[in-house]
Amino acid sequence: MTGSKINSRQLNRKRVTVLGAARSGIAAAKLLSKYGARVFISDHAKQETKVEEIKILEGLGIPFEFGLHSDHIYHADFIVLSPGISPASPLVQGVRSKGIPIFSELEVASWLYSGPIIGITGSNGKTTTTTMTGYMLRQHYPDAIMAGNIGTPFSAEVDAHPAAACAVVEISSFQLETISTFRPHIAILLNLAPNHLDWYKSYEDYINAKMRILTNLTTEDIVIYNGDDTTLSAKVQTCPAQMLRFSANDQHAAAYIKDQILYIRHSKLLALGEIKLPGMHNYMNAMAAGLAARCMECSNEQLIKVLTTFGGVEHRLEFVADINGIIFINDSKATTIESLAVALASFNSPIILIAGGKDKGSDFNRLNTLLKKTVRQAILIGTAREKMTASWRGVITLSTADSLAEAVTSAYHLAKAGDTVLLSPACASFDMFKDFEDRGKQFKQEVNKLKEKVGHAQN
Secondary structure, three states: OOOOOOOHHHHOOOEEEEEOOOHHHHHHHHHHHHOOOEEEEEEOOOHHHOHHHHHHHHHHOOOEEEOOOOHHHHOOOEEEEOOOOOOOOHHHHHHHHOOOOEEEHHHHHHHOOOOOEEEEEOOOOHHHHHHHHHHHHHHHOOOOEEEEOOOOOHHHHHHHOOOOOOEEEEOOHHHHOOOOOOOOOEEEEOOOOOOOOOOOOOHHHHHHHHHHHHOOOOOOOEEEEEOOOHHHHHHHHHOOOEEEEEOOOOOOOOEEEEOOEEEEOOEEEEEHHHOOOOOHHHHHHHHHHHHHHHHOOOOHHHHHHHHOOOOOOOOOOEEEEEEOOEEEEEOOOOOOHHHHHHHHOOOOOOEEEEEEOEOOOOOHHHHHHHHHHHEEEEEEEOOOHHHHHHHHEOOEEEEEOOOHHHHHHHHHHHOOOOOEEEEOOOOEOOOOOOOHHHHHHHHHHHHHHHHHHHHHHHO
């Protein structure tokens, strides 16, 4: 089973255990049931925290258990693993010891989708590039799928649009660890930087997980990669696929920048000043997206239309409110120190920073020089705040908050007109929130409550 792609007919009556009842697990269970699989879903979370999920599963007639993983999980022809469960965990090792194949939700969805897939991975910029690529593709293919870590599981989109012309999918290292036959027609690798070192034994293990996106590629496929990333450039060379590089200034690359103009396939596309999303990181994302779209027969005009109008994605340097001249920015998607560095470099105004969450093994000292230049004060939250305090003490003024609501209120009182209050955590969200989206939405809710409160006080 692990060596060849499973088709829809082979799923009929297959016994499948889905481990994890978050969005991707529910979507995979629903999709597999649609094709006749006998699905059982298991999650260690307490039943009272999964009220909505239970309603969905009961409506679908899918049996489930919460609060434990019983021996029933082993009564399966294969397992679908949530990206939130480590393959190194005792639970997964127990499954492996019984010889039961394990697949990711990404793998399962790919079995049931026949169109070309553009898979996007890397340490930073995945969501922006996936969305940008998706909008470009939709100029040419109106039903193009956008899915993955951007918020909608690939399984859910395949369930709703099984015959879509093409799919662009944001892919995490966790999902790639349990692929078998997954093969994107175009693989985009944006960059590599230390990340999830709380999960992986080493940076090399993390890199190797990312590079699994190339596992099944052939000479008929295409790899688009960041030619300015030396580690990445070396890693892709053994892949048999066609190689397309993008670079900030290497004019031998397939996409590059020269004299403040972006070129795709040696064709002048547009001036950098015309791109709505500013910053070199976004220009690099634009080159990756543009190359993929051109490979899928989109025109330069279609690329230009998106690049001149696309203003970014929710939770990524998202404007929330202006309260008495203080700008509030939601960058909840920034779960790495590299993402925080990009955010800090994006503003000319003094910053009141709200950061912290669940540490992923980051070296926060690497931000010290940039923090000193850009941040007037940082308010730290979550389980990483002690480590952040140890790294940043003496570099910038620090305080802590026990909740996001407290942090927002404190930031407002510390800020002056012309300042920017920036939520850019540089950490995962799972210590205090369901996910980064939940964190970002709660931040926006608290800011809007504050705006209303301040408005009433001034009337």
